[in-house]
Amino acid sequence: MSLKFYSKSENTDNCPCEIFCHEEKAQWHCLPDPELFEGLSAEDAENWKAYLYTKPKKQGQRFNLRSHAVALYDPFAARKDFAAGRRWCVNVYVGCAHSCRYCYIAAYIRKPFEPRPKKNFEKLLQKDFKEIEKLNLHPAPVHISNSTDPFQPIEKIHRHTLFLLREIQANRKCFTTITMLTKNPAMLCESEYLNIIQQLENFQVEVTCPFYRDEIRKYFEPGAPTVESRLKAIEELRENNITVSLRIDPIFPREPLPEQFFRKPLLEDYGAPESHTEEDIEQLIQFAAKVRCKRIIVSPLKLVMGRFAGKDLRPDYLRLYSEANQGKAIKKGSSYRLSWALYRHWVEKPRQIGMSLGIPVIYCKNNLLKTD
Numbered sequence: 605m606s607l608k609f610y611s612k613s614e615n616t617d618n619c620p621c622e623i624f625c626h627e628e629k630a631q632w633h634c635l636p637d638p639e640l641f642e643g644l645s646a647e648d649a650e651n652w653k654a655y656l657y658t659k660p661k662k663q664g665q666r667f668n669l670r671s672h673a674v675a676l677y678d679p680f681a682a683r684k685d686f687a688a689g690r691r692w693c694v695n696v697y698v699g700c701a702h703s704c705r706y707c708y709i710a711a712y713i714r715k716p717f718e719p720r721p722k723k724n725f726e727k728l729l730q731k732d733f734k735e736i737e738k739l740n741l742h743p744a745p746v747h748i749s750n751s752t753d754p755f756q757p758i759e760k761i762h763r764h765t766l767f768l769l770r771e772i773q774a775n776r777k778c779f780t781t782i783t784m785l786t787k788n789p790a791m792l793c794e795s796e797y798l799n800i801i802q803q804l805e806n807f808q809v810e811v812t813c814p815f816y817r818d819e820i821r822k823y824f825e826p827g828a829p830t831v832e833s834r835l836k837a838i839e840e841l842r843e844n845n846i847t848v849s850l851r852i853d854p855i856f857p858r859e860p861l862p863e864q865f866f867r868k869p870l871l872e873d874y875g876a877p878e879s880h881t882e883e884d885i886e887q888l889i890q891f892a893a894k895v896r897c898k899r900i901i902v903s904p905l906k907l908v909m910g911r912f913a914g915k916d917l918r919p920d921y922l923r924l925y926s927e928a929n930q931g932k933a934i935k936k937g938s939s940y941r942l943s944w945a946l947y948r949h950w951v952e953k954p955r956q957i958g959m960s961l962g963i964p965v966i967y968c969k970n971n972l973l974k975t976d
């Protein structure tokens with residue numbers, strides 16, 4: 605039997621939980637994200653609910669998310685608007701030493717560029733795996749690690765990423781696909797990591813490298829590995845038959861600025877710094893095609909408005925973003941964004957180059973791609 609789910613627009617104005625929470629349907633109605641359970645049998649849904657949420661202590665109280673090492677992917681997004689479905693995410697550390705100027709975690713993580721280990725990470729991870737197994741939660745994709753790089757210098761001290769990979773290997777049946785995101789693939793080439801990932805079925809690594817010239821990388825990603833190191837490591841991973849996607853992410857506004865959106869043609873007319881050029885992007889795509897990466901993922905630059913952002917890119921780009929939208933930058937959540945039309949304009953050329961070289965260049969409005 606499948607559960608009946610209420611959509612957020614349905615009956616939620618007068619949430620009946622205070623009155624009816626003892627009734628099963630009403631309890632589900634009070635879940636923060638009912639769409640997450642769509643399609644599950646009643647028993648499976650109960651098990652997922654038990655893993656994800658704390659039990660309300662009193663009748664009528666709402667369910668709150670539990671804290672986990674193996675956590676729900678993007679836990680604060682409503683699945684109705686953000687169709688991630690049931691996916692896991694393990695963030696190995698808190699904060700990130702790469703200190704990218706465009707970093708999105710600055711919007712929600714205190715001291716974003718001071719990386720630290722998670723307290724009791726190994727213990728909590730093992731506890732979560734036991735619980736997932738006990739509750740018999742069906743396999744789902746897992747992502748490592750969206751809000752911190754798994755291969756920063758502190759990995760050499762704590763080895764939490766190595767520990768995680770070993771645990772994933774031991775609990776492989778919990779996952780459909782394993783996707784790792786990093787700007788430091790050189791560490792993944794070290795034998796203790798490589799030996800594990802070579803044995804992991806449906807493992808893929810997404811390497812982010814938005815720039816081709818290292819002097820530009822130094823400005824935007826001052827603490828991250830060089831471009832040369834990333835490309836060399838991608839080549840080595842591919843020689844070892846590891847599935848790699850290249851992320852040109854974020855993709856920056858580029859010259860020539862299209863005249864249907866801008867009155868002036870140059871980035872400097874708006875006080876914006878040089879980033880990647882059309883030629884840089886072409887070089888990156890040619891490289892990815894040559895080493896037979898699976899695909900190239902592009903995603904537009906968001907200007908984060910985080911409280912913890914410190915020196916961010918808003919002053920550099922806000923004039924440009926405002927001009928692009930008739931004087932008022934588009935604000936969504938905690939960031940300023942480009943219009944979808946303009947974003948598509950800047951993605952079209954890379955897409956054509958990719959097509960001519962036989963490598964897909966893909967993008968998603970929600971940065972949410974199929975993991976198979």
Ligand code: SF4
Binds near residue numbers: 701703707752787
């Ligand atoms: S690598 Fe990712 S998490 Fe780390 S600073 Fe850069 S954007 Fe932020």
